[in-house]
Amino acid sequence: QLQLQESGPGLVKPSETVSLTCTVSGGSITSSSYYWGWIRQSPGKGLEWLGSLSYGGTNFYNPSLKSRVTISGDTSRNQFSLKLSSVTAADTAVYFCARLILQHLAHDHWGHGTLVTVTS
Amino acid sequence: QSVLTQPPSVSAAPGQKVTISCSGSSSNIGDNYVSWYQHLPGTAPKLLIYEDDKRPSGIPDRFSGSKSGTSATLGITGLQTGDEADYYCGTWDSGLSAGQVFGTGTKVTVL
Numbered sequence: 001q002l003q004l005q006e007s008g009p010g011l012v013k014p015s016e017t018v019s020l021t022c023t024v025s026g027g028s029i030t031s032s033s034y035y036w037g038w039i040r041q042s043p044g045k046g047l048e049w050l051g052s053l054s055y056g057g058t059n060f061y062n063p064s065l066k067s068r069v070t071i072s073g074d075t076s077r078n079q080f081s082l083k084l085s086s087v088t089a090a091d092t093a094v095y096f097c098a099r100l101i102l103q104h105l106a107h108d109h110w111g112h113g114t115l116v117t118v119t120s
Numbered sequence: 121q122s123v124l125t126q127p128p129s130v131s132a133a134p135g136q137k138v139t140i141s142c143s144g145s146s147s148n149i150g151d152n153y154v155s156w157y158q159h160l161p162g163t164a165p166k167l168l169i170y171e172d173d174k175r176p177s178g179i180p181d182r183f184s185g186s187k188s189g190t191s192a193t194l195g196i197t198g199l200q201t202g203d204e205a206d207y208y209c210g211t212w213d214s215g216l217s218a219g220q221v222f223g224t225g226t227k228v229t230v231l
Contacts, residue, residue: 037220046122047157047165047208049220060219096165100220105212106155106170107220112163 002026004097004111012118017085022097022111024078030055035100037107038071038082040093048093052100053080087118123148124209124223131229136199140207140226142192147215154192156185159206159225168207169194196228204230 008020022036029036037052051061053071061069065084073080084091094115098107125143132138142154156169167176169185172192184195192209209223 039220039222046225047159047210047222048122049222052220062219063216098165101170104155104170104174105153106167106210107157107165108167108170108176110164110166 002099002109004099004109006095006097006111006114008095008114008116010115010117012087012091012116013120014088014118015086017083018087018091018116018118020082020084020095020097020114020116022080022082024080024099027099029053029073029078029080030075032056033102035060035102036071036073036080037098037100038069038095039098039107039110040095041113042090042093050082050084050095089118092116092118122224123213123221124211126207126209126223126226128224129227129229131231132199133231134199134201137195137197138199138228139196140194140209140228142194142209142223144190144192144211144221145215146190148190148211148213148221149187149192150190151214152212154185154187154209154211156183156192156194157208157210158203159208161206165208199228199230201230204228 012018035052038050070083094113098110157165159165172187173185
């Protein structure tokens with residue numbers, strides 16, 4: 001059964017870069033049928049897509065965050081990562097990693113999320 | 121921030137039915153499949169509906185989806201206390217907000 005698990009620092013200082021990792025088990029991130037992405041939920045707000053990684057294809061990023069977001073993969077560890085630069089308090093959120101089924105354009109498996117708090 | 125609009129909350133008694141609307145535009149709902157997600161705080165969001173009206177394996181038929189033009193609807197019949205959660209619609213936007221977009225979210229309360 002496919003499982004995704006986020007990991008990363010719980011606290012980050014303003015202006016720094018936060019790095020999060022999603023470890024995938026039960027499936028390979030190199031499959032061409034899926035994209036692997038990051039979605040966040042700020043306190044009291046809804047879901048916001050950050051971007052998606054595609055092996056052998058094009059990565060997609062949220063246009064409003066594109067200049068600060070980088071998503072990359074490590075096939076040897078079956079992981080993919082998010083880097084978000086120049087963070088501010090507005091980036092405080094629970095960050096989820098998820099698998100997108102390309103054929104259905106739906107995220108069918110999600111991690112439980114990891115809280116990132118931006119504070120000095 | 122979200123380009124998809126949902127009602128903030130809906131409620132009904134156990135056993136009753138609720139519907140949640142998701143309003144978008146021709147560049148998102150009008151042009152792409154809609155999916156629906158259930159999210160209980162502190163847990164992983166769960167896919168309920170994909171391709172407008174299809175249910176993944178394991179999702180009961182109490183949950184249904186439909187789409188017409190630039191709007192989509194999620195229906196929940198036989199409401200149960202375990203259905204109390206936040207629900208989000210999602211789709212792709214082919215316009216200026218190109219990429220995955222989610223709705224504003226709807227809190228379902230079982231009275």
